[in-house]
Amino acid sequence: MTGASGGADGTDVIERLVTVSLEGGLHARPASRLVEVARGHDCDLELGRARSDERVRADSILAITSLGIGPDVRVRVIASGADAEPAVEAATAALEGGEVDE
Amino acid sequence: MTGDDAVTGTGLVRPAAVRVDVPAADWRDCLEHLIDLAAATGRVSDHDAALTAVLDREAEAPTGVGAGVAVPHARTDAVERPTLAFARLRTGVDFGGPDDADLLFLLLVPEGGDHVHRETLRRLSRSLLDDSTGERLRAASSPAAVADILREVVG
Numbered sequence: 606m607t608g609a610s611g612g613a614d615g616t617d618v619i620e621r622l623v624t625v626s627l628e629g630g631l632h633a634r635p636a637s638r639l640v641e642v643a644r645g646h647d648c649d650l651e652l653g654r655a656r657s658d659e660r661v662r663a664d665s666i667l668a669i670t671s672l673g674i675g676p677d678v679r680v681r682v683i684a685s686g687a688d689a690e691p692a693v694e695a696a697t698a699a700l701e702g703g704e705v706d707e
Numbered sequence: 708m709t710g711d712d713a714v715t716g717t718g719l720v721r722p723a724a725v726r727v728d729v730p731a732a733d734w735r736d737c738l739e740h741l742i743d744l745a746a747a748t749g750r751v752s753d754h755d756a757a758l759t760a761v762l763d764r765e766a767e768a769p770t771g772v773g774a775g776v777a778v779p780h781a782r783t784d785a786v787e788r789p790t791l792a793f794a795r796l797r798t799g800v801d802f803g804g805p806d807d808a809d810l811l812f813l814l815l816v817p818e819g820g821d822h823v824h825r826e827t828l829r830r831l832s833r834s835l836l837d838d839s840t841g842e843r844l845r846a847a848s849s850p851a852a853v854a855d856i857l858r859e860v861v862g
Contacts, residue, residue, distance in 0.1 A: 619851070629821050629824075629825070630821070630825055632824070632825060633768070633770055633772060633778055633780075633828065634767065634768040636744075637768060637772075665773060665836075666772040666773060666804075667772050667773060667774060667832045667835055667836050668832070668836060669832075670772070670828050670829060670831075670832040671829060671831070671832035671833040671836055673825055673828070673829030674825075675821075675822070675824060675825055693791060
């Protein structure tokens with residue numbers, strides 16, 4: 606499920622709910638893939654548990670691992686900025702254990 | 708359990724596995740040292756297997772996570788129960804992260820220990836995010852003081 610809304614400066618804010626299909630959950634190694642997505646795209650990328658309001662920056666491994674997300678947990682990916690859409694696609698792939706185009 | 712060996716909370720932190728002011732040449736040197744620290748707790752049944760597991764894991768993807776921190780780890784039956792070893796280096800070492808790491812947290816868990824690993828990493832990450840815990844660890848004057856801080860964080 607993807608939603609889009611206008612950001613304060615007119616850019617799109619894209620949100621997507623993703624189920625973390627990673628054996629062992631979102632630990633340091635997949636977190637570093639997500640960080641590469643965040644840093645490799647011109648946007649602000651954030652992550653949070655689907656049922657929580659807490660959000661962390663996706664460009665910091667420590668921030669991501671501080672969420673303690675395990676396998677089969679549903680998370681919300683939020684991106685705003687020029688590359689929001691490809692960033693959400695790449696983040697989704699990283700969280701679902703798929704290939705990430707970098 | 709004797710009084711000296713009393714384990715409260717998660718039992719992850721053992722003073723024998725904490726060192727400060729450690730000189731180290733590179734990340735391999737660090738991992739060997741950290742495994743020696745873990746072995747000092749008496750919980751490592753196969754030192755070489757534990758070292759191999761940690762080296763293999765580090766080779767898959769480096770564990771430098773920023774903020775001067777590295778979190779090398781392995782899931783291995785060479786350890787009897789989840790065990791944390793900690794080394795504060797004299798100077799930072801390249802662990803493949805955004806900066807050199809001087810605060811090294813080795814986490815060994817037995818097979819089936821994914822949840823403990825994730826929860827421990829969650830607590831460590833949370834406390835290291837806002838800099839105050841990192842500052843306290845760097846300012847601590849002894850391994851005992853460091854062990855107290857670590858117990859606050861991971862139980």
